[in-house]
Amino acid sequence: MNSLRRLTASAVVLSTLFSTPCCAQYPDMVLGSYLDPATGANFTTWTAKPDSSGSGGVTFGVVLPADAAETDATEYIGYLSCASTSADRTGWCGIAHGGHMIQGLLLVAWPHKGQVLTSFRWATDYFMPGVYQGNSTITQISSSVNDTGYELIYRCENCFAWEDGEGYLGSMKSSSGELGFGYAQAADGPEDAGCPAGITLQYHTQGYSTWVGAVDGLTAPDYSALADGYRRSLCRVRGVKPQV
Numbered sequence: 001m002n003s004l005r006r007l008t009a010s011a012v013v014l015s016t017l018f019s020t021p022c023c024a025q026y027p028d029m030v031l032g033s034y035l036d037p038a039t040g041a042n043f044t045t046w047t048a049k050p051d052s053s054g055s056g057g058v059t060f061g062v063v064l065p066a067d068a069a070e071t072d073a074t075e076y077i078g079y080l081s082c083a084s085t086s087a088d089r090t091g092w093c094g095i096a097h098g099g100h101m102i103q104g105l106l107l108v109a110w111p112h113k114g115q116v117l118t119s120f121r122w123a124t125d126y127f128m129p130g131v132y133q134g135n136s137t138i139t140q141i142s143s144s145v146n147d148t149g150y151e152l153i154y155r156c157e158n159c160f161a162w163e164d165g166e167g168y169l170g171s172m173k174s175s176s177g178e179l180g181f182g183y184a185q186a187a188d189g190p191e192d193a194g195c196p197a198g199i200t201l202q203y204h205t206q207g208y209s210t211w212v213g214a215v216d217g218l219t220a221p222d223y224s225a226l227a228d229g230y231r232r233s234l235c236r237v238r239g240v241k242p243q244v
Ligand code: HEM
Pocket: 093, 094, 095, 096, 099, 100, 101, 102, 106, 107, 108, 121, 126, 127, 128, 129, 182, 183, 184, 201, 202, 203, 204, 208, 209, 210
């Protein structure tokens, strides 16, 4: 009896994990676009509405290399814009590459002292994810923070294939025509916010979802120029000299 109940319980877990999109209960993401005036990048975006109390809200956008539909992309340029609940309750938001929290590359972003900080994370269960040990890198192209939200445009290299340091390998292939993404958002910012490798996050109280994007509309003919253009954009945005 007990073992039967256990069996039924794990069958439910399995069918949830592998359920088809038809039955998932995730909120819909609203499709749109965002033209970044500084770089000229035109992102296809997905927007999550604020939560039931009117707080939060996330827009995530992607631009892919020109040949991503034929050759598996290893990188993308991302746009992340997240609403804060208030000037004091600034929160965190994150993107799940692959569309699931567990065993996919997680990128977490949050504002701290006028800058947007980030951390790559890896989850093996639905708990606070540990630091990701793989080779993904992020380069900030521009960022902004104010009392109502924070925004980041970034280049994410080696972000479509993942390893957990213990032999697990995962990836998503742009040549398949579709890419899976997920988002999550919390009202409260991380503990130890000034130290990306040492943060502690609370659960994503303001929402989460997962969706699939068609690669077709995401490629940019001028991707290489956009990816290299961040030095120029840094000069414009922050008035600093480019690093060579
Ligand atoms: C303290 C940290 C975290 C906890 C305790 C946590 C917990 C959970 C739980 C329990 C679920 C399943 C909810 C359900 O199906 O009803 C979930 C789903 C999800 N989480 Fe997290 N999470 C955390 C951090 C993160 C982070 C940092 C990200 C992204 C950067 C993330 C992305 C997602 C996504 C996309 C889903 C929905 C898809 C899926 O179930 O895999 N989570 N999380």
